[in-house]
Amino acid sequence: DDGKLAFADEESDFDLVEDFGLNKNYKNCTHACHCMIFSKSNVPILDIYQSRSLILMQFRFDGFFGFPGGIVDPGESPEEALNRELSEELGLSSLVEFSKDDRVMVHYNKYKLLLLHFFLKEVSFDDFREIELRSMCAPEYGNEVLGTVRVPLYTMTDGYRGFPAFLQNKFIGNSRQQLLECLKILKIMNAEEIQKALTAFPLC
Structure with a gap:
């Protein structure tokens, strides 16, 4: 499925779509759906660091990190496609099911005529x-x-290992952007904390 998706080199290739109704300008687009499954459990890491929440991501066949999901097939709604993909990728036949009310954002890539439902x-x-x-x-x-x-949502004492280091990995499409937006939506991190993690660098 994701062979059709490919990926964009820049997160700026994706624009936020304000209207979930998705007007006729998007009717010829390829649609894809992905999700973030999380738990607010604050499980300690090494008895030192607070995890803040558990967030599930995947290590993909192409060496990139991303979220579960894939292409919406003809005749499927985004949520139907997502539930199918979760069964294939995570073995979730009934444990977790998504509805249209769980959709929090849609991004559009005009270069690939691609709509990403998240x-x-x-x-x-x-x-x-x-x-x-x-x-x-x-x-x-x-x-x-x-x-x-699990996304490491803590920063170690050197100011880099943990979440800042994780953000330096390769992420498919705009999945890093989706992660950061959801951290703000859920109030797990604020914009200042995220910016600090994005600009951190390792000590030599």
Whole structure:
């Protein structure tokens, strides 16, 4: 699926779409859907750092990080496509289901005529762990998806390791932008904290 998506070199290639109704200007676009599954559990890391929340991302076949999801097939709604993709990528047949009310943003890439629908869902800590475990038995595990990861939402004492270092990885499309926007929506981090992480650099 994501072979059709490819990726943009710049996050600036994606514009936020204000109207979820999506007017006729987008009727010939390819649609894709992705999601952020999270738990507000504050599980300590190494008994030192507070995780603040658990956020699930994937390590993909192409070496990029991204969120679960994929292309919307003809006749599908974005949420129907997302639930299908979650079954294929994470083995979630009924544990987590998304509806149109879970959609929080849509981005448009005019260069690729691509609309990205992004969804957000909170789950319990136990369900989050179950999702991680099920993912290893999913049909696409080891193929499209090489594993799930938890986003490290803490910064270590050197000011770089942890979240700032994580943000220096390669992310598919605008998935890093989606992550940062959701952190603000959920009030897990504020704009100042995010900017500090984006501009941090390792100590030599």
